[in-house]
Amino acid sequence: MAKIFQVSVRGALTRVVEPLARRLLRAGVSPNAVTVTGTAGCLVGALGFGARGQLVPAALIVTFFALTDLLDGTMARLRGRSSRFGAFLDSSMDRVADGAVFGAVTYLLATRGDHAGVAAALLSLVLGQLVSYVKARAEGLGMTCNVGIAERTERLIIVGVGGLFTGLGVGWALPAALWLLAALSLITVGQRIAHVYRQAQRSELGADA
Template structure:
């Protein structure tokens, strides 16, 4: 799965770079694009609440995720990567994750398990942030990173449209993989810190 995501990212850059260059010439700030991604995630949650239509949700997640990928590329093209931009991007990503997962309760998924999944998602990202503060590179560590989690949510939404039972199974699988990732990252950081002693 990780290799698949890596390939998709490389292919997406071929699409993102010309768009990023066009946006950079128009004067659009990377932080504005980051903010649009967050706003779209809020719209997604509201639309799911109002319509209970998973396919519309899939479309909005796709556009929001595209904004997430585009902001970094615009910053790179402009040479404007900054601590503020990185802070906003990381913070907004956590909010977006929450907005992407929470509406599953509107499709009668267990609110308790949805809360657990949100907590696991935030913990996975938190462990990466803390690890990198102590100088340990965490990207690529763990079976399911943010990109994979978003794809999993999209697949669950599509499955909801086709077969509710399958979507529930996929939901349980996502929780299990998230638990495994938390354990993997936790142990990786502990081992890294022990090696430095």
């Protein structure tokens, strides 16, 4: 059920993003430029607003620019080709943006004395990086790893929604979102490891046959 919901949400977002992707390509904008712009926007939202406690604008800015993670990939697909450097740049910029977002959240919660929230933010950061690493390592070994309940876009949207509600006065929303995110990230790591394990087992059985 969760996977069906995830696919339907991503499908709806892609239908919204695709017309914009086509317009940007016609205007001569490259996917790499969109990648860098998205990272810069996340940095502004996280460090310029989120770390200072201005959670409503921070959440709106970060959530908006998080969608560029879908936009640049859609542009590359519509263009009919993707570059190895583009994939490298996208992964590198994602790590920069994630570090800024969760670093800002950790700093803010620490200044407010919310130790449980700080723990959740740090867990979300570490597990989010592990989610990405497992996929990158699997692909480096020639296997696929496009599975998991909480990929990067979903993770940023969850923390963005939590930040938005906390900024609107629901103080527990951000810590709750972070604990939910930590749990979903841990599940995603497990899903990806299991997926890679099954591929490796099939490969070894095929080699022995």
